[in-house]
Amino acid sequence: MSFSSHFVKDKFAQYYQKYSSSIQPPASIENREFGFLLLKERIMLRHKGFRSVDDLRSSLKTIVPSDVYYSSAYYERPEEEMKGKGWLGADLIFDIDADHIPTPCGKVHDIWVCSNCGAVGRGESLKKCPTCGEQKFNEKTWPCEVCLESAKVEAIKLIDVLTKDFGFSSGELKVGFSGHRGYHVQVESEEVRELDSMSRKEIVDYVLGIGLEAEFHGLGGKRSRVLAGPDLNDLGWRGRIARGTYAFLLTASPEELEKIGLKKNVNTIIQHKKKLLESWKGKGKGPWGIIRDIGPESWRKIAQYGVGKQSVKIDTVVTTDIHRLIRLANTLHGKTGLKKMEVPITGIEDFDPLKSAVTFKEGTVTVLVSDAPQFRLGDETYGPYKEQEIKLPTAAALMLLCKGAAKVVE
Ligand SMILES: [Zn+2]
Ligand SMILES: [Zn+2]
Structure with missing residues (x-):
């Protein structure tokens, strides 16, 4: 050892x-x-x-x-x-x-190392190593805030x-x-x-909201008239669909609305955003059908996106x-x-x-750090480090040692 x-x-x-x-x-x-x-x-x-x-x-x-x-x-x-x-x-x-939740910071702190040639890159692993074509990688992720x-x-x-x-x-x-x-x-x-x-x-499918079709909850579908979409306070997934929809409408940009497949309604939705959100304040109402130009199929797309927002990202x-x-x-x-x-x-x-x-709250250790992103432990923030010798509190040094990103200076 x-x-x-x-x-x-x-x-x-x-x-x-x-x-x-x-x-x-x-x-x-x-x-x-x-x-x-x-x-x-x-x-x-x-x-x-x-x-x-x-x-x-x-x-x-x-x-x-x-x-x-x-x-x-x-x-x-x-x-x-x-x-x-x-x-x-x-x-x-x-x-x-x-690892199962896409976060923007993964690109900053995660590293992949090709298990054949040792090539290194940031972000998620690629399908193939750009240097040698190998398909196996070691991934180094961080417990980032x-x-x-x-x-x-x-x-x-x-x-x-x-x-x-x-x-x-x-x-x-x-x-x-x-x-x-x-x-x-x-x-x-x-x-x-x-x-x-x-x-x-x-149980997994329920937690993920798999097979949950917004049209079975009164939204969209071939012959539907929008009448009774879910309400924020409904029990189970009905309420989750409503809350997911609300959360989406609250922050959705035109680009995001286009991304879920909406076209000519995008401007109408942005224009009436306030009215749509306020519609939920009354009892048992919600935005479904209150603006004629936003039809059942658009609502189905929006609510389906709400389902995705509310589904729990489990392994x-x-x-x-x-x-x-x-x-x-x-x-x-x-x-x-x-x-x-x-x-x-x-x-x-x-x-x-x-x-x-x-757990290790006492003492300090001098380590040589090869490569580490910025990280926090307790109230202190450390790094980023690159080929640097530094004296650190034991817990921070141990994190880097356990990650294989540092060596103890003897
Ligand atoms: Zn992160
Ligand atoms: Zn390689």
Whole structure:
């Protein structure tokens, strides 16, 4: 192991020595499979089982893994190979990752590295390396403030759907900051435990608003007269369509209206924007049909766009996978040195992951940074850095070391 890797391992070891008592066992720990990503070997140690949280805590102290996971599933025999485990059920889990949300800053802070020739570029990976034609890349993303904020907005939308539409109580939901670029939402309830993959796919489709046609809600369609479109206060997706439409009309520019396929109505909409928005203030009204020139088909297009705005950007694969491993709360994220932590549902709006999830608050380290965008931790902003030797607080240095963007100066 390099000097820098030793440094990271020492820090992670200190954390687990000091804070392992903060690690709480998942429900029915004896039925869960655990997995550890090893710091040095970079391999995943799977099919681990623990009878008690004390066993788990002392393993973390001796192994000092880079990342710690446990199964969303409950098994009769968690330590056996997949076939012999005896699946008993699984929590319902949702993963929201900034990687699935387009943000403008990705172009600034994300880097791809060609795995064949090492060519480097900014933004999303290309289909093919421009230098050698290789199609495999290593992507380096950042836990940036804008990206994290947009992930949080999605988490809040998801909590709304799960509590209001599905009727889960907030006590059945666990919301967590991942320690990197996202949030996890987990439903621990007898009612979801035995759902198979297909049933979970139905839930995914609902959350995404897939198959939701605005014309079934009184908008557009071949023979329709616009009469009763959804209202802002309607329950479920009807209200979401209305709120999505409202939000869109509130800020839509002529270009954006053209983008969704509107042509001659664009000017009419812009001209009557105020009237359209105010139409919602009366009871049970809304803008549908109040201006003759804006016909059903235009409203269908606008409302369909509203659906897209309200759909929650989850990683669909995670929810349907009934054997998924998820990160354990109060363990460290190997790509940042931040901890995964639970976030209280009330007050999530004010939760600041780049402050709350920082664990190493003492000391400084001198590092040689190869390339890093500007980032914030706590109240301090660091970088951008390029081939620069600099003395940094431990948490900031650790972030760069975990990202592979720096080396400790010996
Ligand atoms: Zn290449
Ligand atoms: Zn960003």
